[in-house]
Amino acid sequence: MIAINLDVMLAKRKMSSGELAARIGITQANLSILKTGKARAIRFSTLEAICRELDCQPGDILEFKEV
Amino acid sequence: MNRKISAILSLVICILSAIVLVIGVFLFPKLFARFYETYHLLGPEFLLKEHPAYTVIPTFYLCSPFAAAALFMLIRLLVNIIKEKVFVRQNVALLFGIACSCYAVFAVCAAAATRYFPLVIVAFAMGVVGTLLLVVKSVMRSAVELREENDLTI
Numbered sequence A: 001m002i003a004i005n006l007d008v009m010l011a012k013r014k015m016s017s018g019e020l021a022a023r024i025g026i027t028q029a030n031l032s033i034l035k036t037g038k039a040r041a042i043r044f045s046t047l048e049a050i051c052r053e054l055d056c057q058p059g060d061i062l063e064f065k066e067v
Numbered sequence B: 001m002n003r004k005i006s007a008i009l010s011l012v013i014c015i016l017s018a019i020v021l022v023i024g025v026f027l028f029p030k031l032f033a034r035f036y037e038t039y040h041l042l043g044p045e046f047l048l049k050e051h052p053a054y055t056v057i058p059t060f061y062l063c064s065p066f067a068a069a070a071l072f073m074l075i076r077l078l079v080n081i082i083k084e085k086v087f088v089r090q091n092v093a094l095l096f097g098i099a100c101s102c103y104a105v106f107a108v109c110a111a112a113a114t115r116y117f118p119l120v121i122v123a124f125a126m127g128v129v130g131t132l133l134l135v136v137k138s139v140m141r142s143a144v145e146l147r148e149e150n151d152l153t154i
Helices: A006-013 A017-024 A028-035 A044-054 B002-027 B029-040 B053-082 B089-112 B119-151
Strands: A002-004 A062-064
Touching: A006 A017, A006 A028, A006 A044, A017 A028, A017 A044, B002 B029, B002 B053, B029 B053, B053 B089, B053 B119, B089 B119
Parallel strands: none
Antiparallel strands: A002 A062
């Protein structure tokens, strides 16, 4: 499975989940779905917005885990 | 949107009328028999066991619970659609329930057709409707899975 590790980058940038959600234009509930790994897919536009706001690369937040 | 709701409400009213009719005939069999007698001029032939009424009326009463169940499930399905809950798992289950009711009526009418052959037409129609509903149920289940995947695409 592909895991999205937002907590580390949020801590590095000293940003809260709510603030990130508001900046990238999604609800906190959807951001929570991303963080908890319940999302089935992520749009490139959402990934682009996350990387832009957190000033990081997709590889910094995406991780492949064997299930 | 108003036209859609009024169309669905008209369907709900028709189905409620059908439910009232089915329950009424079930609860007041003498009235039903009198109606049958009046419009089919039952006479001494009724005493003959070969008369169709001995097959048609019991078949109708056996099918009534399944018909009432199907109509209730149809109303719930329409109410869900009015509430804009179209592609939900509950609707898939309701469609399956209606299909099962159709197959139950098919079985009863097919058995009764051995005594009164024209009932085979009703049996065939119910079999076709049940099969169509199973296909619609499969399509709806795929739609539910697509919707859930879309909802979980951030």
